[in-house]
Amino acid sequence: MSNRFGEDSKPVIAILTMHDSIRMFRGNRQNFQEIIKTGKDMGYLVYVVTVRDLKLRSEMVRGFTTGSDHQSWEQRMFPLPRVIYNRIPYREDEMKPQVRRKIKACLRHPNIDIYNPYFFNKRQLFSWLNKSQLTRKWAPVTKKLKGLSSLYEMIRHCSYLYLKPEEGKAGQGIMRLRYQKNKSMPYRLQIQNNKNSTTYKAATLDRLWDRVYKETKGEPYIIQQGIELTTLHGRAFDLRLLVQKSDLGAWVVTGVGARMAGSHSITTHVPRGGTIEDPDKLLTSLFGSEEADVILSKVRNAAVHIAKQIERGCRYSLGEMSMDLGLDTSGEIWFFEANSRPMKFDEPAIRKRSLERIFNYCDHLTKKR
The missing domain is CATH 3.40.50 (Rossmann fold)
Structure with a gap:
């Protein structure tokens, strides 16, 4: 032996x-x-x-x-x-x-x-999801930021955009851009600081571009269609899922948490002022208990399909990932992010199960050999 x-x-x-x-x-x-x-x-x-x-x-x-x-x-x-x-x-x-x-x-x-040999790249995640008929519907339109012309092209089609670093972590460097044509300064850029955000206004996108360029510092960025998320008391939230492989090597949802954006934040990340919420209570208060159960079941199902497609796309063996899924105002599911090195979940039941699953999957790998 x-x-x-x-x-x-x-x-x-x-x-x-x-x-x-x-x-x-x-x-x-x-x-x-x-x-x-x-x-x-x-x-x-x-x-x-x-x-x-x-x-x-x-x-x-x-x-x-x-x-x-x-x-x-x-x-x-x-x-x-x-x-x-x-x-x-x-x-x-x-x-x-x-x-x-x-x-x-x-x-x-x-x-x-x-x-999980490598970190994910945000732009690659969306390109992988777009390769499957099933997972494409959950992916917001996402393009590489290639200068002012690419931003101008996107804002012509979507008046609400997010700009995110391709290699970002925990909400760092995220910006939100809105075009409100009835305003004298129609272009509004919100930049996430630690727990607050600063808004810059401009009459033209050219004017605003200087600020965007200064913020991106030459880092690779993506431009993404903004989704009007369901809110509770005026605060947007998303669902944070931990998806892991079981002792049979199959993707399963270990747990679902909810993160609500801080009152002055453009993301739901806890280091940026977000709060940890109970997804069942949150969805029940918005949709009623029956509909909340249906939504959670759809969310779990989507997460498993997304995990499979990401693994197919990256071509490496994955054993776990966390992902952020959002619900728009009509209850549709959207995928925003996946992380190949999940941070620990604060919810005790999810945490306990997640630790055990690490070893269940290790067992599966050795038996598979």
Whole structure:
């Protein structure tokens, strides 16, 4: 029996992250502690390994595990993992040549499974969804921002737009643009700050473009059709879903949360002033309990189809993703975002199930071999 399986044949799992010269390794330590604890409770050997220490030709690698108090960290030697759970925290880390090389080596390794190898790119997500008749209907019109002409072209067709960084995270860098032709300054650009937003007005799009250009700082951006979301007490909300693969390797919805935009925010992200809400209560208060059940069932169904299509598009093995779906004023579903490194859900029941599913899927990967 290979030493990359525990005594009862459970695979050895490593959480992959980046080396940090001050803190030993990067990433959400509390998240890692909870993953390790859940793994131990389920009978797995789990540890944190950095890209630097993951030596694929060695039988043993240097890793980190929690101390007896579950808070401190200690360094030990561990068997090479059978499954790698990728939690490299930042895109800029993932883009480093040595990191790309290591991920590629893991993908090619005959005895290791790594899942969710890369972050998603926003523009690619929408192009993948548009390739399927089924998922296309949930995707707002999305184009690459290629200068003023591309913005002008989009606003001719949609008077309400969002501008989003292709590689954005947690609502950073998002702008909202509206054209209200009956106003003397018809072009309104709202820029998201920390928890507030600033509005710039202009008589022409050319005038406003200087501001847009200054905000985008040359980063790749997408322009997206704005959706008039259903609101409660004047605040827009969307549904945050966690979709994971089960022990059978099938996509399932682990949980649905709701996030409501802050009163001065153009996004629902909690770091930007958004609040965590109960989706059942929210939808029931808007649509009544029967209709709310129907909507939630449709949302779950859409999420599974979207996850399948994204995996088909990216051509890598995925085991989980979070996604944001919105409901417009007529109750139709729209897809806004998917994240291949989901942040932890604050809802306790979703959190517990999500941790267990990480290991259920690792089991499936090893059995599939």
